[in-house]
Amino acid sequence: MKVLERITGLLGVGGERAAPPPRYEGIADGLVLTDMEAWAWYTTETSNSDLMGEAEHDAEQARAEAALTSTLAGMDVHLRILWSPYSADDYRAEAPDLYSAGRWEDWAEDRAARLDQIALPVRHVLLGVRLGGRTASPGRRITDAAGVSSRGVPARELATWHTAARRLGRRLEASPWRCAPAPVELLAWMVTREQHRSVPAPVAGRSLVSGALLAALTQGRVLPYPDHLRMVDAEGATAAWVSVLVMTAFPERAATPGPGEWLRALAEVSYLPPDDDGLEDDDVAARLVAVSPEASVRLRVLHKRAAIARTDQTARMVREQTNSAGTHAVGDPGRVITDAGEAMADLRAELEREELSLVEDHPRVVVTSTRGLEDLRARVDAVIAHYADSGITVQVGTDEQRPLWLETLAGDRVRVPDLGHVRDTRALAGAWWWGGARVGDDTGPIVGYLTGSTPGVVRLTPAANRKDATTTAYIGRSGGGKSTALAMAALEAGMAGAWALTLDFKGDLAGLVRAAERYGLPSRLVRMNRAMAGAADLIPLLSEAGRDAARAEVPAQLSLVTPAHLRAAGAETALQAATNAILDGAEPATWRVIEHLRASDDRVARETGHALWELAQTPQGALFMGRPQDGPPLLTTAPGVWVVQMPGLSLPTVGEDRERWTSVQALSVAVMHSVLAFGIITSGRPDLRTLTKLVSVPEVHVLTGTPQGRHFLDYVARVGRALGTHLHLDTQDATGLAALPGVVEQLAMVIGFRLTSAAQQDALAELLGLPPGPHARELIRSIGIEADGSVRHGHCVTRDRRFGAATMQWDIPTAELLDLLDTSPRADAETGDAPVADGVFA
Numbered sequence: 074m075k076v077l078e079r080i081t082g083l084l085g086v087g088g089e090r091a092a093p094p095p096r097y098e099g100i101a102d103g104l105v106l107t108d109m110e111a112w113a114w115y116t117t118e119t120s121n122s123d124l125m126g127e128a129e130h131d132a133e134q135a136r137a138e139a140a141l142t143s144t145l146a147g148m149d150v151h152l153r154i155l156w157s158p159y160s161a162d163d164y165r166a167e168a169p170d171l172y173s174a175g176r177w178e179d180w181a182e183d184r185a186a187r188l189d190q191i192a193l194p195v196r197h198v199l200l201g202v203r204l205g206g207r208t209a210s211p212g213r214r215i216t217d218a219a220g221v222s223s224r225g226v227p228a229r230e231l232a233t234w235h236t237a238a239r240r241l242g243r244r245l246e247a248s249p250w251r252c253a254p255a256p257v258e259l260l261a262w263m264v265t266r267e268q269h270r271s272v273p274a275p276v277a278g279r280s281l282v283s284g285a286l287l288a289a290l291t292q293g294r295v296l297p298y299p300d301h302l303r304m305v306d307a308e309g310a311t312a313a314w315v316s317v318l319v320m321t322a323f324p325e326r327a328a329t330p331g332p333g334e335w336l337r338a339l340a341e342v343s344y345l346p347p348d349d350d351g352l353e354d355d356d357v358a359a360r361l362v363a364v365s366p367e368a369s370v371r372l373r374v375l376h377k378r379a380a381i382a383r384t385d386q387t388a389r390m391v392r393e394q395t396n397s398a399g400t401h402a403v404g405d406p407g408r409v410i411t412d413a414g415e416a417m418a419d420l421r422a423e424l425e426r427e428e429l430s431l432v433e434d435h436p437r438v439v440v441t442s443t444r445g446l447e448d449l450r451a452r453v454d455a456v457i458a459h460y461a462d463s464g465i466t467v468q469v470g471t472d473e474q475r476p477l478w479l480e481t482l483a484g485d486r487v488r489v490p491d492l493g494h495v496r497d498t499r500a501l502a503g504a505w506w507w508g509g510a511r512v513g514d515d516t517g518p519i520v521g522y523l524t525g526s527t528p529g530v531v532r533l534t535p536a537a538n539r540k541d542a543t544t545t546a547y548i549g550r551s552g553g554g555k556s557t558a559l560a561m562a563a564l565e566a567g568m569a570g571a572w573a574l575t576l577d578f579k580g581d582l583a584g585l586v587r588a589a590e591r592y593g594l595p596s597r598l599v600r601m602n603r604a605m606a607g608a609a610d611l612i613p614l615l616s617e618a619g620r621d622a623a624r625a626e627v628p629a630q631l632s633l634v635t636p637a638h639l640r641a642a643g644a645e646t647a648l649q650a651a652t653n654a655i656l657d658g659a660e661p662a663t664w665r666v667i668e669h670l671r672a673s674d675d676r677v678a679r680e681t682g683h684a685l686w687e688l689a690q691t692p693q694g695a696l697f698m699g700r701p702q703d704g705p706p707l708l709t710t711a712p713g714v715w716v717v718q719m720p721g722l723s724l725p726t727v728g729e730d731r732e733r734w735t736s737v738q739a740l741s742v743a744v745m746h747s748v749l750a751f752g753i754i755t756s757g758r759p760d761l762r763t764l765t766k767l768v769s770v771p772e773v774h775v776l777t778g779t780p781q782g783r784h785f786l787d788y789v790a791r792v793g794r795a796l797g798t799h800l801h802l803d804t805q806d807a808t809g810l811a812a813l814p815g816v817v818e819q820l821a822m823v824i825g826f827r828l829t830s831a832a833q834q835d836a837l838a839e840l841l842g843l844p845p846g847p848h849a850r851e852l853i854r855s856i857g858i859e860a861d862g863s864v865r866h867g868h869c870v871t872r873d874r875r876f877g878a879a880t881m882q883w884d885i886p887t888a889e890l891l892d893l894l895d896t897s898p899r900a901d902a903e904t905g906d907a908p909v910a911d912g913v914f915a
Contacts, residue, residue: 095483100257101257102256104231109206111205113201113237113254114255115250115252116200117252118250118252118507120133122334123509133249137249152201153481154367155199155367156194157266159194168185171518173568175568175594184518187887195528197259200245264291265290268293269293301315316450317437317438317469318468319467319473320466321468327500329505334503334504334505334508337508338526339367343363343364344455345451346448365441369437431498470492509525513873533565535566542821545800545822548804548810548825554826560585561894562769563585563769567589572710574752575771576748576770577719582896584895585716589714591889594714598718599707602692605696607700608696608707608717609747627648630746634739635648642677651682663697664699667682685698717748724742749781752768753789757796761797770801773803773804777809786816790819811836825853827855828853838850843878867883
């Protein structure tokens with residue numbers, strides 16, 4: 074019998090190749106059980122390797138090497154990298170948990186339709202570890218032989234395997250892969266998809282899949298051909314064409330980051346579909362489609378002692394060949410043998426000195442097409458060509474498709490052992506299967522997609538209810554998409570039921586209110602003109618906080634615009650007295666304070682009132698001390714989207730003596746004081762602590778130039794978490810923002826767009842947590858620039874709350890919404906003010 078096995082193994086038709094496929098008996102959270110073995114399965118977390126500094130990259134790779142050598146030594150490991158399309162239906166299902174205001178159903182549906190359109194793939198990286206073999210009881214073996222076994226998993230055995238999986242999982246959780254037990258739904262999908270059948274996933278929360286349901290998941294037909302397999306559906310039609318490729322040769326040395334990261338690079342493979350070959354289009358890159366090849370790597374890390382023994386065995390063979398050459402006429406053993414001997418000596422020294430071992434691995438690449446055999450072969454050619462550029466030889470496993478495909482199944486074994494490699498763990502860790510791009514929150518609204526080496530959606534919750542810092546900065550030069558991203562964040566917050574106030578110093582965010590109206594959100598646009606008289610009157614704005622809140626703020630604000638000679642004559646006392654008198658009466662308002670002063674018997678008070686009345690006729694003065702028209706308040710603390718436009722403010726420079734302010738400068742400071750006081754006091758009101766609040770400030774450098782503005786930013790940033798207030802800042806000046814330590818310390822997220830000067834680039838790199846230097850400068854200089862030099866709006870580098878950074882693209886789900894949020898002068902010229910003239914839209 075052994076002679077027969079050797080002959081069939083030599084011919085490639087026996088041995089492990091001919092072993093039956095695995096028979097699944099149970100799938101549970103973190104476990105896959107076959108009739109012969111038990112495997113623990115874990116998901117791995119993507120690491121932001123794209124933008125890592127060299128030192129951080131090397132340190133994490135070293136930790137991965139140590140985890141391979143210490144945690145997984147002596148174990149059979151199966152690494153799988155799979156792809157699935159992002160399900161827009163999942164987003165529709167979770168929308169009620171994300172949104173509650175306006176026509177949120179339309180908002181969610183527009184985003185879901187956009188997700189269907191772009192069809193982003195989602196990467197799943199799973200790590201399987203063999204826990205041990207399963208032995209059936211005598212009674213079970215009898216029922217199996219009789220064909221009457223239920224194939225269930227005894228509860229006691231399941232508990233034993235769960236304990237072993239959790240014990241190993243705790244060690245893997247501390248590795249750079251940050252492993253977590255794979256949920257049963259994901260494992261069932263992994264098993265099912267190998268037959269490419271449309272079997273529904275198990276019900277969420279099911280603790281064990283077995284019996285008839287498991288049988289339904291694993292039924293299917295696969296037809297092997299010399300260079301591919303055909304997956305046949307229930308109707309007998311070919312559902313998919315699959316080819317399994319093998320990696321037969323790797324370069325002797327490969328750099329990381331770079332070509333050595335051959336598993337991370339799977340997402341980078343693209344091809345031109347055969348149907349597009351005849352199209353005449355100069356922009357071929359725009360028609361390239363991701364191949365999304367999958368990986369199946371079976372490996373076994375040798376214990377250090379076994380690795381040294383393997384090295385000694387190889388060195389012994391080299392010496393024998395050297396001695397054999399020396400005793401024959403050849404004399405010289407040859408360069409190859411000499412180099413091999415030196416390499417073995419160096420490797421043995423490294424194995425003894427460092428946390429290093431050897432690993433036997435069998436890498437397979439699985440390419441799938443649902444379009445046809447020609448398309449499959451085009452994809453295969455693209456994979457082969459892509460890896461050839463890195464010095465890696467990839468070939469189709471000709472006449473080995475069936476055993477190679479069976480190798481990829483969870484719970485199977487190495488079936489083609491001659492297509493494997495033995496190398497040090499450093500080379501395997503350098504593949505960086507867990508590397509790529511990852512940024513944003515785990516849950517929340519989808520606002521864009523990743524543009525790094527691994528695709529995926531980006532979730533950001535603009536007003537997340539976390540016990541953490543609440544300030545977000547959007548930094549970059551004009552025209553990159555900062556204001557549009559800020560507006561999208563305000564809309565997302567409004568849809569979630571937040572109070573969203575935007576202070577528009579540039580005057581180009583009227584489209585935010587039009588977009589809010591489109592989706593039924595309460596909203597209003599307040600402009601700095603006489604038609605909006607009294608809109609920023611502090612007395613009604615602060616009325617809900619109590620009249621005492623206005624007793625100090627209103628005199629301070631009016632003092633800012635009172636002429637210097639009247640202040641010197643005691644006008645500030647008159648202002649306080651008039652304010653107290655009006656606040657103690659009925660229907661208090663700032664314009665009534667001015668009328669009270671004008672009617673006073675005191676000369677200073679009367680002259681102060683006349684001066685303020687004249688200033689109230691200006692656009693700036695009318696906004697905070699003019700007499701309003703009848704109607705509801707123009708600004709409110711009710712949930713919704715509220716935009717106050719104050720373009721053309723003429724603020725004094727930093728350090729400029731107040732006595733030298735012009736009347737326009739004084740009015741500008743007073744208007745800003747009014748709006749900022751409203752924002753601060755609303756944020757701090759005890760009765761609004763449970764209301765989510767978002768204050769957005771485009772062109773924040775307007776505020777940083779004044780003491781009042783700096784105080785406002787510092788206050789809201791520092792106490793925002795306690796008050797439930799989120800601060801979103803938009804600025805072109807990274808160095809100016811970096812000079813505000815109170816704000817910088819509270820930055821939860823930084824969203825960086827293009828900057829061109831070295832000083833600004835260095836400041837932004839520091840805020841993003843990127844290693845300073847030429848590489849970071851070039852990244853920031855080129856972000857948002859296409860190959861032809863055109864601007865790619867919304868492309869940025871984002872640093873999230875976990876201090877991970879990656880490149881992403883903000884995505885506007887519809888062309889209509891993009892037009893509404895257009896901040897160019899053309900937008901206001903085309904749309905005018907009609908949509909916001911009526912104020913609040915319920």
